[in-house]
Amino acid sequence: MSRAVRFAPLVLLLAIIVALVWRLATPADTNVHSTLEGRPVPAFDLPAILPNKPALSSADLASGQPHLVNIFASWCVPCVTEVKVLQELKGKGVPIEGIAIRDRPADLADFLSRNGDPYERIGSDSQSQVQISLGSSGVPESFVVDGKGVVRFQQIGPIEASDVPMILSKLEQAR
Amino acid sequence: MKRLLLIVALVAAQPLWADSSLPPAYWSDRQLPNPRQEAQAEALMQQIRCLVCQGQSIADSDAELAGDMRDLVRRRIAAGEKPDAIRAWLIQRYGTWISYKPTTEPAAWPLWLAPLALLLVGAWLLRRRISMRAGQ
Numbered sequence: 117m118s119r120a121v122r123f124a125p126l127v128l129l130l131a132i133i134v135a136l137v138w139r140l141a142t143p144a145d146t147n148v149h150s151t152l153e154g155r156p157v158p159a160f161d162l163p164a165i166l167p168n169k170p171a172l173s174s175a176d177l178a179s180g181q182p183h184l185v186n187i188f189a190s191w192c193v194p195c196v197t198e199v200k201v202l203q204e205l206k207g208k209g210v211p212i213e214g215i216a217i218r219d220r221p222a223d224l225a226d227f228l229s230r231n232g233d234p235y236e237r238i239g240s241d242s243q244s245q246v247q248i249s250l251g252s253s254g255v256p257e258s259f260v261v262d263g264k265g266v267v268r269f270q271q272i273g274p275i276e277a278s279d280v281p282m283i284l285s286k287l288e289q290a291r
Numbered sequence: 292m293k294r295l296l297l298i299v300a301l302v303a304a305q306p307l308w309a310d311s312s313l314p315p316a317y318w319s320d321r322q323l324p325n326p327r328q329e330a331q332a333e334a335l336m337q338q339i340r341c342l343v344c345q346g347q348s349i350a351d352s353d354a355e356l357a358g359d360m361r362d363l364v365r366r367r368i369a370a371g372e373k374p375d376a377i378r379a380w381l382i383q384r385y386g387t388w389i390s391y392k393p394t395t396e397p398a399a400w401p402l403w404l405a406p407l408a409l410l411l412v413g414a415w416l417l418r419r420r421i422s423m424r425a426g427q
Contacts, residue, residue, distance in 0.1 A: 148342055151386045191311045218311035218355065243316040244359035251384030253342035
């Protein structure tokens with residue numbers, strides 16, 4: 117057996133170790149991104165959940181100006197801090213539409229009175245069906261939708277205060 | 292006293308509220324009345340990945356979103372939709388990641404070719420062995 121062949125298993129082992137160490141040092145992105153970016157929002161028509169808040173349908177999104185669609189829930193912990201950032205975006209003139217996942221009216225009213233209410237409309241997605249049709253995999257998530265109702269950007273996880281300029285520029289690009 | 296407090300805390304412990312307080316969707320844990328449709332739905336659910344407990348199928352996962360996806364699958368099968376159409380609908384939204392069934396797109400070619408390549412290497416090694424023995 118030649119020397120090269122004899123050392124092949126060792127080289128293979130080293131290659132595997134290097135690959136494993138590299139993956140440990142730079143973990144893979146485990147977020148599942150929606151493949152809907154660049155395509156129209158699937159048609160949906162969600163019922164209202166609060167008496168003083170209009171319902172949300174896909175037609176509301178194709179209104180000529182970009183919207184930020186926020187997928188949230190009163191039972192979602194990171195949503196509490198995200199709402200404050202959404203308030204800031206609302207203050208800058210961003211229309212924010214909410215899709216409440218698996219929520220109850222009383223819980224949601226309590227959540228909004230406690231943390232603030234940046235939403236123009238809120239649709240109730242009690243069995244996550246619209247969430248699934250948007251290719252979203254959890255709460256909170258947000259979609260930038262342009263004036264024609266086309267998805268332009270998906271934010272996975274809460275929008276942090278440091279994300280505000282990025283979100284504003286995505287909305288500007290969607291104009 | 293400290294021990295009593297600890298026991299009370301353990302007894303009163305609650306899991307973190309990471310789930311909603313709504314009941315599971317109707318078809319999430321209920322079989323379809325038509326056994327043929329239920330078998331179709333079950334086969335598909337075994338091949339769709341859960342978005343929350345990545346690595347589990349939606350048939351195995353206890354996550355709420357997995358329950359809602361089982362509801363979606365059963366509802367659509369009951370409405371007469373083909374399993375492959377439902378799989379395609381999900382892939383359109385989440386990419387090929389969502390399905391355990393390998394596709395035929397170029398990214399999956401190594402997967403299909405690997406068994407063939409290994410078989411060829413095996414045959415080559417075997418041949419060498421046999422010819423070496425014969426040469427002794």
